[in-house]
Amino acid sequence: MTKQSETILETRNVxxxxxxKEALHGIDLDFxxxxxxxxxxxxxxxxxxxxxxxxxxxxxxxxVTVTGSFNLLGKDIYAPTMxxxxxxxxxxxxxxxxxxxxxxxxxxxxxxxxxxxxxxxxVLDQAVEESLRAASVWDExxxxxxxxxxxxxxxxxxxxxxxxxxxxxxxxxxxxxxxSALDPVSSHNIEETLLSLRDKYAMIIVTHSLSQASRIxxxxxxxxxxxxxxxxxxxxxxxxxxKKETAxxxxxxxx
Amino acid sequence: xxxxxxxIKKTSLSTKQDRFGKFISxxxxxxITLVVILIFGFVITRGLATFTTNKISVSKFLFGTNxxxxxxxxxxxxxxxxxxPLITGSLAVTVLAALIATPFAxxxxxFMTEVAKKRGARIMQPVIELLVGIPSVVYGVIxxxxxxPAVRSVFGGTGLGVLSGTIVLFVMIxxxxxxxxxxxxxxxxxxxxxxxxAIGATRWQMIYKVILRAATPGILxxxxxxxxxxxxxxxxxxxxxxxxAKMPVSLTSPAATLTSVLTMGIGNTVMxxxxxxxxxxxxxxxxxxxxxxxxxxxxxxxxxxxx
Numbered sequence: 001m002t003k004q005s006e007t008i009l010e011t012r013n014v015x016x017x018x019x020x021k022e023a024l025h026g027i028d029l030d031f032x033x034x035x036x037x038x039x040x041x042x043x044x045x046x047x048x049x050x051x052x053x054x055x056x057x058x059x060x061x062x063x064v065t066v067t068g069s070f071n072l073l074g075k076d077i078y079a080p081t082m083x084x085x086x087x088x089x090x091x092x093x094x095x096x097x098x099x100x101x102x103x104x105x106x107x108x109x110x111x112x113x114x115x116x117x118x119x120x121x122x123v124l125d126q127a128v129e130e131s132l133r134a135a136s137v138w139d140e141x142x143x144x145x146x147x148x149x150x151x152x153x154x155x156x157x158x159x160x161x162x163x164x165x166x167x168x169x170x171x172x173x174x175x176x177x178x179x180s181a182l183d184p185v186s187s188h189n190i191e192e193t194l195l196s197l198r199d200k201y202a203m204i205i206v207t208h209s210l211s212q213a214s215r216i217x218x219x220x221x222x223x224x225x226x227x228x229x230x231x232x233x234x235x236x237x238x239x240x241x242x243k244k245e246t247a248x249x250x251x252x253x254x255x
Numbered sequence: 256x257x258x259x260x261x262x263i264k265k266t267s268l269s270t271k272q273d274r275f276g277k278f279i280s281x282x283x284x285x286x287i288t289l290v291v292i293l294i295f296g297f298v299i300t301r302g303l304a305t306f307t308t309n310k311i312s313v314s315k316f317l318f319g320t321n322x323x324x325x326x327x328x329x330x331x332x333x334x335x336x337x338x339x340p341l342i343t344g345s346l347a348v349t350v351l352a353a354l355i356a357t358p359f360a361x362x363x364x365x366f367m368t369e370v371a372k373k374r375g376a377r378i379m380q381p382v383i384e385l386l387v388g389i390p391s392v393v394y395g396v397i398x399x400x401x402x403x404p405a406v407r408s409v410f411g412g413t414g415l416g417v418l419s420g421t422i423v424l425f426v427m428i429x430x431x432x433x434x435x436x437x438x439x440x441x442x443x444x445x446x447x448x449x450x451x452x453a454i455g456a457t458r459w460q461m462i463y464k465v466i467l468r469a470a471t472p473g474i475l476x477x478x479x480x481x482x483x484x485x486x487x488x489x490x491x492x493x494x495x496x497x498x499x500a501k502m503p504v505s506l507t508s509p510a511a512t513l514t515s516v517l518t519m520g521i522g523n524t525v526m527x528x529x530x531x532x533x534x535x536x537x538x539x540x541x542x543x544x545x546x547x548x549x550x551x552x553x554x555x556x557x558x559x560x561x562x
Contacts, residue, residue, distance in 0.1 A: 055453065057449065057452070057453065060448070060449065060452065084452075085455050085456070085457050086455070088452060088453055088454065088455045089454070089455035092453060092454060093449075093450075093453035093454075095446055095449065095450060095453075097446055099444070099446040099447065099449075099450050101447060101450075101451075101465055101468075101469065102468075102469050103468070111451075111454065111456075111464075112454040112455055112456075114464075115454070115455055115456050115457075115460050115464070116455065161450070164450075164454060165453070165454055167454075168454055168455055
């Protein structure tokens with residue numbers, strides 16, 4: 001349904017070292033400006049490592065070296081001139097653990113905008129409502145906007161975390177196993193939320209759940225020991241994979 | 256059948272050990288509680304003697320400004336037992352020291368936990384631990400040799416007074432507040448940092464909008480702990496504050512604190528006399544204040560949990 005959209009992010013020969021241990025061995029991946037791409041693979045295959053490289057979260061760790069080209073709409077993510085603050089506004093990230101700040105729901109969602117200097121109450125109100133609606137959690141929290149976000153259920157917290165990222169209007173949304181800490185019902189809600197956003201954002205999701213990848217993603221990339229084994233339309237990867245490793249993983253023979 | 260029943264009903268060895276362990280811990284707990292209760296009981300009964308035996312009114316004790324228990328005031332016909340100058344002196348040096356120390360402590364703690372983690376751990380941590388371990392008399396001596404002359408040459412007067420006391424206390428409580436603030440900053444979950452940065456916060460915005468805000472209860476607790484230490488500190492303050500039991504009128508005027516009057520006077524009075532009893536009353540105030548600080552810390556802690 002979103003095949004016609006253009007490429008927003010192009011990565012070529014991405015290599016990453018933790019100290020002198022090479023964790024990614026040259027990944028080439030392109031992402032469309034709309035739709036969901038799932039990164040699947042066994043633990044330690046490098047999918048989360050790759051995802052975190054896309055908005056330079058590795059900058060926070062020591063001893064991590066990244067090489068290769070990351071072309072985000074004509075700009076290199078790792079160029080010395082790239083402003084990481086600006087980058088992370090355009091490439092937002094949702095983490096595995098639902099992690100709202102210990103503030104009110106409103107303050108959580110408005111956080112990114114306030115950082116950007118938005119003070120107008122009307123603008124903030126509107127952005128908070130829009131973002132919470134987009135994250136499909138508005139109806140559940142609209143009466144409690146001034147209550148602490150920590151009082152919400154895990155699933156609601158995760159959707160508030162998504163709303164917090166959406167509020168800054170990113171181009172790309174990175175999701176690092178966003179449902180692995182949640183119960184099945186909450187996971188289902190998050191999946192519905194992501195599906196409702198697939199026409200607006202480029203979403204890259206790391207997931208351990210193959211059924212989740214097959215349910216929600218347009219494209220799937222299979223990682224194994226730091227290599228990209230296969231990348232293509234989700235339907236094709238799941239129904240007629242080209243590589244034997246992919247077929248083995250999909251059918252549950254390892255991993 | 257009977258043999259089995261007997262065996263089942265018999266207490267097992269591990270249950271016995273368990274009971275013994277519980278008994279020992281309960282005993283230790285009981286002993287500590289008993290000691291605390293005895294201290295409180297002793298100080299309070301002694302402290303109240305001023306008001307019951309010597310018929311001094313509580314308001315005169317708390318709000319009177321003339322402290323001179325050994326001399327009978329010719330105007331009132333009563334010895335000078337107004338403790339307000341001492342209470343004021345104690346509160347003044349405590350609050351001022353905490354006010355000055357807090358920004359320094361937060362700055363140091365942020366540097367150690369957020370800015371230069373490695374250097375912070377390698378250099379600052381041992382320095383702070385060292386500062387905590389220095390005996391208070393050393394602080395007092397340095398205060399007397401360095402701070403007092405400095406205050407004297409800048410502001411004139413004797414140099415002994417509230418300002419010198421504040422400065423010495425500031426240095427003394429700085430490591431306490433800093434190390435507790437460091438702990439509370441370290442306690443802020445890493446994912447707050449990551450998610451703040453992930454939605455476009457600069458490092459500085461992350462520190463002051465998320466980390467410091469999330470750590471506020473811990474930082475407040477640290478400050479109250481520092482104040483409790485400052486309030487109870489006797490020796491170092493006594494050496495530099497001038498020990499004039501008068502209402503302090505300026506930062507450089509000599510003053511006295513509850514603790515300094517207590518330490519100097521308690522050996523020079525006779526048990527059971529008014530002069531001795533009022534000192535116990537001072538001790539009672541100190542004890543009640545430390546109780547207040549304690550409750551404050553608990554209250555902040557509980558507030559912080561709810562959020």
